[in-house]
Amino acid sequence: MIATALWIALALFSAAIALNFYRAVIGPSLPDRVLAVDTMYMNSIALIVLFGIWVNNKDYFEAALLIAMLGFVSTIAVCKYLLRGDIIE
Amino acid sequence: MLDMLLEGAIAFMLIAGGIFAFIGSLGLTHLKDFYMRLHGPSKTTTLGVGCTLIGSLIFFSLENGPVVQELLITVFAFITAPVSAHMLAKSALHHKLKPDPRTRGNPQELERDRPKHTVEEAPQGDSPLP
Numbered sequence: 001m002i003a004t005a006l007w008i009a010l011a012l013f014s015a016a017i018a019l020n021f022y023r024a025v026i027g028p029s030l031p032d033r034v035l036a037v038d039t040m041y042m043n044s045i046a047l048i049v050l051f052g053i054w055v056n057n058k059d060y061f062e063a064a065l066l067i068a069m070l071g072f073v074s075t076i077a078v079c080k081y082l083l084r085g086d087i088i089e
Numbered sequence: 090m091l092d093m094l095l096e097g098a099i100a101f102m103l104i105a106g107g108i109f110a111f112i113g114s115l116g117l118t119h120l121k122d123f124y125m126r127l128h129g130p131s132k133t134t135t136l137g138v139g140c141t142l143i144g145s146l147i148f149f150s151l152e153n154g155p156v157v158q159e160l161l162i163t164v165f166a167f168i169t170a171p172v173s174a175h176m177l178a179k180s181a182l183h184h185k186l187k188p189d190p191r192t193r194g195n196p197q198e199l200e201r202d203r204p205k206h207t208v209e210e211a212p213q214g215d216s217p218l219p
Contacts, residue, residue: 005100012107016114023117031181032123038173039117039130043110045162046141053148061158068162072169079176083183
């Protein structure tokens with residue numbers, strides 16, 4: 001039962017990442033692309049966690065936590081740059 | 090029996106998370122302007138990733154005792170998603186991105202016919218500010 005659910009979830013998250021990539025490529029404005037990349041890292045966290053379930057290894061959790069923190073900080077940094085033209089004033 | 094039930098819960102959480110994340114990304118792709126597109130990822134994708142992480146938490150708790158580290162990412166995602174959505178909305182307003190013409194009511198930052206005047210000929214009397 002878990003194996004089937006794992007495959008379905010992997011397929012759905014991969015499709016979600018493909019849609020995010022499409023938006024990041026065509027996105028008409030800069031905040032659109034930032035939003036698409038932000039969503040892409042959120043989905044990649046879920047993909048890494050699903051891979052950890054697949055190989056039955058708990059250590060992949062740390063990679064997911066690292067991606068979450070760095071992704072948040074980089075999103076805030078790019079937004080700050082778009083707002084003020086500078087990151088640390 | 091209990092294992093069967095917990096496996097069902099894990100499968101439900103994984104599929105629900107996948108469906109939520111897919112719907113969020115679908116909204117990101119298909120909606121009309123940036124202010125609509127901001128809704129999908131900031132609410133739905135966060136919920137999807139949270140569901141997947143809770144499913145993973147139950148899965149790893151089945152074998153060797155309770156594991157609560159995965160809750161860390163869930164809490165982090167639920168705290169940081171509104172902050173990044175707020176910053177993105179602020180930068181979009183700063184860049185004056187065009188809203189869909191059917192949107193009713195504009196924020197003050199997007200008003201097209203904003204009076205352009207110098208400091209000397211500033212309008213007196215009826216200031217919109219409190």
